[in-house]
Amino acid sequence: MDFLDEAIVKAKDMFSVAKKKTGEAVAIGKQKYDIASIENRLNKSYVALGKICYESFKNDEAASDEIKALISQIESEINEIELAKEEIVRIKGGRICAECGAAVGENSAFCSHCGAKLIFTE
Numbered sequence: 477m478d479f480l481d482e483a484i485v486k487a488k489d490m491f492s493v494a495k496k497k498t499g500e501a502v503a504i505g506k507q508k509y510d511i512a513s514i515e516n517r518l519n520k521s522y523v524a525l526g527k528i529c530y531e532s533f534k535n536d537e538a539a540s541d542e543i544k545a546l547i548s549q550i551e552s553e554i555n556e557i558e559l560a561k562e563e564i565v566r567i568k569g570g571r572i573c574a575e576c577g578a579a580v581g582e583n584s585a586f587c588s589h590c591g592a593k594l595i596f597t598e
C-alpha cells in the first residue's frame with residue numbers, strides 16, 4: 477500500500493467516524509427533545525395533581541405540616557396575585573368593590589357586579 481492508498485483509507489475512516497458521530501448527535505438530540513417534551517407533560521400532571529390536593533387538603537386540620545406549609549404558601553401567592561390585579565385596576569383609574577372584589581368604575585356609587593354601596597377608602 478503506497479502513501480496515496482494509505483491516505484485514502486485514513487480519509488475514509490475519518491469520514492466514517494464523523495458520519496457515525498453526526499448520527500449519534502442527531503439521535504441524542506431527538507432523545508433530549510423527547511425528554512423535554514415528556515418533562516413538560518409531567519410538570520402539567522404534577523400541577524393538576526397539586527390543584528386536586530390543594531382543594532382536598534386546604535381545610536384539613538389533619539394534613540401534615542409540610543402540606544399545611546405549602547397550602548399557606550399557595551394562599552399567600554393567590555393573595556399576592558389578587559393585590560397585583562387590584563393595583564392594575566387602580567393604575568387604570570378604577571376601584572375594587574370591598575364586598576366582592578370586582579373592578580368598578582371610578583365614579584360608581586354601587587358595585588355593578590354585586591350591587592353593594594361603594595365606600596371611598598382614600
Ligand SMILES: [Zn+2]
Nearest residue numbers: 573576587590
Ligand atoms: Zn361588588
